[in-house]
Amino acid sequence: MSEREQQEAVAAVERAMVAIRRSQSRRSLGRLAPPDGGPAVDPTLFGVLDTVEDRDGACSVTDVATALGVDQPRASRLVMRAVDEGWVARAADPADARRTLLGLTRAGREQVDRTHRFRRQVFARAMEGWPDADRTEFARLVTAFVASLGRVAGGADGAPGRS
Structure with missing residues (x-):
């Protein structure tokens, strides 16, 4: 793998980690209601x-x-x-x-x-x-x-x- 490809892979991981972090926010998790009907x-x-x-x-x-x-x-x-x-x-x-x-x-x-x-x-x-x-x-x-x-x-x- 070339140096550029390695840098692109690391950049893709960084973007994915930011996206994961955002998807785990209170607001986004609050929209996912537990299937048993209990409070989040x-x-x-x-x-x-x-x-x-x-x-x-x-x-x-x-x-x-x-x-x-x-x-x-x-x-x-x-x-x-x-x-x-x-x-x-x-x-x-x-x-x-x-x-x-x-x-x-x-x-x-x-x-x-x-x-x-x-x-x-x-x-x-x-x-x-x-x-x-x-x-x-x-x-x-x-x-x-x-x-x-x-x-x-x-x-x-x-x-x-x-x-």
């Missing part, structure tokens, strides 16, 4: 749930702020909204009583599972008609790309912040 979750708030799920019991507000790329006060407000919804519970850290750890409640786990199912249905619809080999290859490539991007961008968990 604010994607920003779901970022809190994603982060707490990823940290599996060892998550702090600071971890949420870092994962979402927001400041501590904004993360605290988002966590409080998730607590108010009944999706996240706070508990004292047994190793450091000054620190609060976050965990998913039963309702939070149900919301996470429901939202994962919904997003997977959307992605499956987007790939309808793709040959199985293309789906598999795309999954491999996009997963590798996200891991590499996380390393380049300095993500603590190998992935750039979720949204």
